[in-house]
Amino acid sequence: MQTIHDFLLCETPDDWISSALKHPDLLLIDHANCEKKAASTALNLMYRYVDNFELLNKMSRLAREELRHFEQVIAFMEKRGIAYSQETAARYAAELRKPVRTSEPGRLIDTLIVGAIIEARSCERFEKLAPHLDEELKTFYLSLLKSESRHFRDYLTLAKKAAGDADINDRVNLFLVREKQLVESADIEFRFHSGVPS
Numbered sequence: 001m002q003t004i005h006d007f008l009l010c011e012t013p014d015d016w017i018s019s020a021l022k023h024p025d026l027l028l029i030d031h032a033n034c035e036k037k038a039a040s041t042a043l044n045l046m047y048r049y050v051d052n053f054e055l056l057n058k059m060s061r062l063a064r065e066e067l068r069h070f071e072q073v074i075a076f077m078e079k080r081g082i083a084y085s086q087e088t089a090a091r092y093a094a095e096l097r098k099p100v101r102t103s104e105p106g107r108l109i110d111t112l113i114v115g116a117i118i119e120a121r122s123c124e125r126f127e128k129l130a131p132h133l134d135e136e137l138k139t140f141y142l143s144l145l146k147s148e149s150r151h152f153r154d155y156l157t158l159a160k161k162a163a164g165d166a167d168i169n170d171r172v173n174l175f176l177v178r179e180k181q182l183v184e185s186a187d188i189e190f191r192f193h194s195g196v197p198s
């Protein structure tokens with residue numbers, strides 16, 4: 001976890017944690033959506049970059065794990081009588097992806113960097129939320145840290161390899177600065193990756 005704390009530029013604000021505790025149903029609904037989205041992002045990469053066996057293997061395993069997490073989240077929802085309603089996506093991922101370059105290999109490198117950041121933030125939020133949750137959810141959230149932190153490392157490793165000898169620090173930093181701004185600024189709706197409640 002230390003690597004993840006060192007990587008991200010800021011911690012999740014306490015106000016977001018308070019907001020999450022006030023929206024327990026929405027937290028699980030949006031969490032389910034995030035797992036589903038994470039699997040589909042990985043599948044999209046598998047369609048686009050068929051020439052990269054390392055990427056295909058890592059993304060295939062990642063997609064399976066995210067779908068397994070999805071099943072675990074909806075099992076909690078079902079058990080707790082939470083209806084799965086359609087909710088709009090958070091601004092987070094769409095805003096974070098805006099600077100992704102449109103030509104290769106920049107497009108792949110940036111997409112993988114964004115993937116690493118989203119995994120790192122998810123991990124950080126699971127860990128920070130866990131002590132505030134009931135025993136059952138707490139155990140579940142802590143159980144996710146291991147796979148989500150590996151997803152973070154896999155994305156970052158793939159990004160470095162996609163760049164060959166080129167240094168990706170400037171790109172990583174550009175996205176991290178943007179991410180910090182999204183996490184720390186006021187947001188009109190509560191979501192798993194939302195900013196501070198306004």
Ligand SMILES: [Fe+2]
Pocket residue numbers: 035038065066069148
């Ligand atoms: Fe996941």
Ligand SMILES: [Fe+2]
Pocket residue numbers: 038066119147148151
């Ligand atoms: Fe993940």
